[in-house]
Amino acid sequence: MIVVVGSINLDMITTVGRLPGPGETVRGTGFATAPGGKGANQALAAARAGAAVRMIGAVGKDSLAAEALALLRQGGVDLSGVREAQSATGTAAILVDEAGENMIALAPGANDSVLPGDLSRAAPKKGDVVLLQQEIPLATVQAALDAAAAAGAVTVLNTAPFFAETAGHLGKADFAVANETEFDLYCEALALAGDDRAARMRAYARKTGRAIVVTLGGDGVLAATPDEMLSVPALKIVPVDTVGAGDTFCGYFAAGLGAGLPLREALERSAAAASLACLKPGAQPAIPLATEVAAALK
Numbered sequence: 001m002i003v004v005v006g007s008i009n010l011d012m013i014t015t016v017g018r019l020p021g022p023g024e025t026v027r028g029t030g031f032a033t034a035p036g037g038k039g040a041n042q043a044l045a046a047a048r049a050g051a052a053v054r055m056i057g058a059v060g061k062d063s064l065a066a067e068a069l070a071l072l073r074q075g076g077v078d079l080s081g082v083r084e085a086q087s088a089t090g091t092a093a094i095l096v097d098e099a100g101e102n103m104i105a106l107a108p109g110a111n112d113s114v115l116p117g118d119l120s121r122a123a124p125k126k127g128d129v130v131l132l133q134q135e136i137p138l139a140t141v142q143a144a145l146d147a148a149a150a151a152g153a154v155t156v157l158n159t160a161p162f163f164a165e166t167a168g169h170l171g172k173a174d175f176a177v178a179n180e181t182e183f184d185l186y187c188e189a190l191a192l193a194g195d196d197r198a199a200r201m202r203a204y205a206r207k208t209g210r211a212i213v214v215t216l217g218g219d220g221v222l223a224a225t226p227d228e229m230l231s232v233p234a235l236k237i238v239p240v241d242t243v244g245a246g247d248t249f250c251g252y253f254a255a256g257l258g259a260g261l262p263l264r265e266a267l268e269r270s271a272a273a274a275s276l277a278c279l280k281p282g283a284q285p286a287i288p289l290a291t292e293v294a295a296a297l298k
Helices: 038-048 065-074 109-113 116-122 138-151 164-172 180-190 197-208 245-258 263-277 290-297
Strands: 002-005 009-016 028-036 053-060 078-085 090-096 102-107 129-132 154-158 175-179 211-215 221-224 229-232
Touching: 002 038, 002 116, 002 138, 002 245, 009 065, 028 038, 028 065, 038 053, 038 065, 038 129, 038 245, 053 065, 053 109, 053 116, 065 078, 078 109, 078 116, 090 109, 116 138, 129 138, 129 245, 138 154, 138 164, 154 164, 154 245, 164 180, 164 197, 175 180, 175 245, 180 197, 180 211, 197 211, 197 221, 197 229, 211 245, 211 263, 221 263, 229 263, 245 263, 263 290
Parallel strands: 002 053, 002 129, 009 090, 053 078, 129 154, 154 175, 175 211
Antiparallel strands: 009 028, 090 102, 211 221, 221 229
């Protein structure tokens, strides 16, 4: 079982010719809404990878909640750990330009009400993989890491969005997953030594005794464990929309670990899934099925 503790949003996506500068207004070329939130995105990705998934989170008692949960329901994700909060369902205002780059503004809403007590709604067990991000209160993330360790579950912590104050608990996760910018910022917070990113990743793995996975966009993925360094390429694509690619990677990665795949194979499958997710607009609607990923890797 993959247990995802995290955010659930409704994304409001505007496509633009180029991203605006401060104080600038640009004309949009399209608008759509789609289910989102890093936690929900990752839960759906794990489900589409073929895993059994349970979600812990919160939505509001409003008209946005049903749409925010729609694809999770369709994907067979167990939503028994999702409760209704008094605050509004979380939203994300997303601008996407012609090159697929994006800007995002979050209104967390009900996600801020996901507290350590909610973990009892779907407590992890030995053999589970617990997947976390940082769009819910950080105290809940830390409590989930501790609860998973006590239960003997494997933990994957996606470090997005970046918070310097969370550097101290990254080493609690069996696998920390960061993009290159986030990892470089955490290197400063953790005072990791090394002449380049790979050397600093090795320093992290030695210091914590855990693994670090750094996603590099079109350049693929690097991973360091206390015993090895791995490099995996991305698929060669022309991106349409990069929103949700990192979440697709994390969900597929957790599913791969849950299925007992060797680390390199789990990384290869996850990197391919993240590449395919860039070929369609939106976060959850773009997440590929396991059959599509398998075909791309042939």
